[in-house]
Amino acid sequence: MSKIIYMDYAATTFIKDEVLEEMMPYLKGFFGNPSSQYSIGLRSKMAIESSRDNISSAINCKSDEVFFTSGATEADNWAIKGFAYANKNKGDHIITTKIEHEAILSTCRYLEEEGFKVTYLPVDGEGFVNLDQLIDSITKDTILVSIIYGNNEIGTIQNIKEIGKICNEKNITFHSDAVQALGKVPIDVKDSNIDMLSMSSHKIYGPKGVGALYVKKGLKLHNILHGGGQERGKRGGTENVASIVGFGKAVEISMNTMKDEVERLSFLSNRMIEKLLEIEGAFLNGPEGEHRLANNINLGFRGVYGEDLVFNLDREGICVSSGSACQATSMEPSHVLLALGLSRELSKSSIRLTIGENTTEENVDYVCEQINNIVNRIRTVRK
Numbered sequence: 001m002s003k004i005i006y007m008d009y010a011a012t013t014f015i016k017d018e019v020l021e022e023m024m025p026y027l028k029g030f031f032g033n034p035s036s037q038y039s040i041g042l043r044s045k046m047a048i049e050s051s052r053d054n055i056s057s058a059i060n061c062k063s064d065e066v067f068f069t070s071g072a073t074e075a076d077n078w079a080i081k082g083f084a085y086a087n088k089n090k091g092d093h094i095i096t097t098k099i100e101h102e103a104i105l106s107t108c109r110y111l112e113e114e115g116f117k118v119t120y121l122p123v124d125g126e127g128f129v130n131l132d133q134l135i136d137s138i139t140k141d142t143i144l145v146s147i148i149y150g151n152n153e154i155g156t157i158q159n160i161k162e163i164g165k166i167c168n169e170k171n172i173t174f175h176s177d178a179v180q181a182l183g184k185v186p187i188d189v190k191d192s193n194i195d196m197l198s199m200s201s202h203k204i205y206g207p208k209g210v211g212a213l214y215v216k217k218g219l220k221l222h223n224i225l226h227g228g229g230q231e232r233g234k235r236g237g238t239e240n241v242a243s244i245v246g247f248g249k250a251v252e253i254s255m256n257t258m259k260d261e262v263e264r265l266s267f268l269s270n271r272m273i274e275k276l277l278e279i280e281g282a283f284l285n286g287p288e289g290e291h292r293l294a295n296n297i298n299l300g301f302r303g304v305y306g307e308d309l310v311f312n313l314d315r316e317g318i319c320v321s322s323g324s325a326c327q328a329t330s331m332e333p334s335h336v337l338l339a340l341g342l343s344r345e346l347s348k349s350s351i352r353l354t355i356g357e358n359t360t361e362e363n364v365d366y367v368c369e370q371i372n373n374i375v376n377r378i379r380t381v382r383k
């Protein structure tokens with residue numbers, strides 16, 4: 001295979017050169033344990049704190065409200081389970097949505113087995129939560145609301161500020177999985193009344209295996225990882241220093257470049273959506289316009305299996321997804337597309353393309369042309 005065109009940035013990204021450069025000294029020279037008292041240990045500690053500063057200023061919280069984790073899966077688990085167990089004396093009801101990432105959904109299903117009650121809010125045809133429905137689902141036992149900021153499959157950006165306001169007025173803790181929103185949407189946890197926020201490094205050109213949870217000061221949260229005194233006693237285990245440094249750098253770069261990059265990606269994704277919708281029987285999944293993540297394109301093609309499209313595009317060196325990366329192999333239709341009201345058939349005829357840093361206008365036009373050819377070919381064979 002010659003050149004690869006990667007259009008699955010929501011699954012993961014490459015590491016930017018500047019990020020890797022920042023990490024290298026902590027993989028080779030400065031190997032000290034951040035908990036040690038001597039200078040190379042201190043050097044690691046300072047690097048971690050500087051990364052924490054980058055992340056806190058990106059989301060407008062205090063530095064000591066940011067806790068590093070092994071990724072967003074851990075952050076989501078910690079936020080939901082850690083909060084539920086620490087606050088079960090106040091109530092046993094959690095509200096989330098049908099379109100969450102599996103890290104939230106399977107954590108909630110686990111808590112149901114543990115005796116908690118969970119409401120999975122439906123969404124409308126574009127993936128938005130209805131705020132009146134949210135209010136109606138709140139009971140005197142509700143302790144936590146968890147709603148994804150920007151959806152990883154269909155790109156829907158929720159009305160997070162209004163949701164935060166509702167939770168704040170009702171004195172309910174609000175968590176949001178912001179993995180896909182970070183770097184693409186300005187996030188302000190104070191202004192949006194967000195109490196906990198999950199982030200991941202490898203979706204924003206940082207290394208895999210590191211993420212963070214923002215926890216508002218004063219919030220009661222049980223530990224998930226018991227161990228040493230790292231992360232102010234909240235999350236044991238020797239820190240993944242180099243990766244934390246890389247994550248911090250990736251966040252810094254993404255904040256500096258967000259405005260221009262989002263504009264560029266919006267232009268490209270809108271162009272792509274427009275072109276693909278010209279194919280007969282094509283339909284868009286998720287919202288149009290500004291409430292959609294700038295890098296997300298999700299479309300279905302009637303009479304064609306998404307999996308067939310993915311397979312045939314791969315033969316042309318084009319990487320796209322027939323669902324989220326975590327479910328793409330399951331052959332089950334996407335729970336997110338089903339929640340939009342799509343039939344199983346139409347859900348299975350959809351693909352997700354997510355573009356990023358290396359995507360060019362030429363790539364976009366080429367991939368659209370290839371999709372057009374493949375869709376027509378598959379339809380001809382099936383007739």
Ligand SMILES: *Cc1c(COP(=O)(O)O)cnc(C)c1O
Nearest residue numbers: 071072073101103152179180200
């Ligand atoms: C990728 C992703 C996760 C999981 O993040 P990891 O760091 O890979 O564990 C969680 N939520 C969303 C929305 C994601 O896109």
